[in-house]
Amino acid sequence: MIYMSRQQLETRFQPLQDVREETLWGGVSTIHLTLVPKGSASFKYAEIWVDSSGMPVQTKVVEKNDDSTTMRLTGLEKNLKISSDDFSQKLDSNVRIVKS
Secondary structure: OOOOOHHHHHHHEOOOOEEEEEEOHHHOEEEEEEEOEOOOOOEEEEEEEEEOOOOEEEEEEEEOOOOEEEEEOOOOOOOOOOOHHHHOOOOOOOOOOOOO
């Protein structure tokens, strides 16, 4: 859901029923959205909290049996410069690379 375009959201979910401003932990101001799928889906509904920059900072998915999973993103750092060295592997000297 986080990566869907507006058109995809409108195609797959009912019109938004619950949109409100909400402050999360640490004073993070968000817009809280509730998404209910159209037709059959593997879950009842999902909730998404989006900050002022449009970044989802929390999601909650409620399953058909009312179990739920909540994911909260904290300590986000956006648009950092990443060195190519961050992707290089530093293998121990006793590691042997086997090519087939």
